[in-house]
Amino acid sequence: MSKLLLLSIIIMMVVIPVKASKAKNPLVGARRALGGYLAYCFFYWIAVVYVYFFLIVGRDPTELLSHTVHD
Numbered sequence: 372m373s374k375l376l377l378l379s380i381i382i383m384m385v386v387i388p389v390k391a392s393k394a395k396n397p398l399v400g401a402r403r404a405l406g407g408y409l410a411y412c413f414f415y416w417i418a419v420v421y422v423y424f425f426l427i428v429g430r431d432p433t434e435l436l437s438h439t440v441h442d
Contacts, residue, residue: 376419383411 391404 376415379415383408387411 387404387407391400391407394400394403
């Protein structure tokens with residue numbers, strides 16, 4: 372699983388800028404790159420927190436949070 376996550380980060384670092392560089396306007400390309408990066412981070416967060424902990428580990432993500440910070 373960790374290899375897959377690392378590979379997805381490496382692919383993201385190459386694919387998003389390459390796709391954004393095809394825009395004719397540099398501002399549009401920067402917006403596409405930022406939007407793609409934010410979308411990737413959001414879906415990566417969902418994958419790590421929910422998919423990994425619920426399906427693979429079988430634990431609730433809130434169990435892993437420190438209770439002293441949230442009390």
